[in-house]
Amino acid sequence: MNIAIDGPAGAGKSTVAGKVASRLEYVYIDTGSMYRALAWAVHNQGLPIADERTVSELLQHNQIRLVREGGQQHVYWNDTDVTAWIRTPEVSQYASIVASYGSVREQMLVLQRNLAKQGNVVMDGRDIGTHVLPDAEVKIFLTASIRERAERRWKELLAKGSQAQLADLEKEIAERDYRDMNREAAPLRQAEDAVLVDTTGMSIDEVVEKILQICERMG
């Protein structure tokens, strides 16, 4: 069985998907981290983010790998572990720009389908139920109000010692949502056969239990 979890930025997809995967003993695949790794490389090398061809060729000539280390998923750009560097606001914005390029998405689709080939994966992203794994047995569309999503990110960042402002995060999330929903290539939308889970006011454990129940019902 494959499980696809899509939804807007900050809905808690990665935390929830990781926990669901470990409860089911499935492999967790965070597709956002792949777009983030590419975005990091563009940023790190000072390449023009607005140039689709440059960005697409960069992906073609380098390797993104997801590796499980100490119970956590790490993302590598060639031989460099970039996991710790891909969650900054700059890389987040860059990620949603590289993700708007059709030629980038085509390559990511191939990589992601390959990763899911052996089955029993929980994959999270924006287009998993609609494009990457349209035949997934379980599809979840996870969302929450913008305010709550921004607050969750804010608390995460504060805990890491960052001085982020809540209003800035709200704006950043709204911008990314807009870009993700309005791009031409595989825009963010709920698949027709996906179950909507609104996590506003729910704890992580409640969301995990709810998804496990849905899996039992549908799997």
Ligand code: C5P
């Ligand atoms: O999920 P996360 O916030 O880490 O994803 C970073 C960015 O990558 C998103 O804002 C989105 O633009 C893009 N993305 C995507 N398709 C996916 C996963 C992520 O377009 N399957």
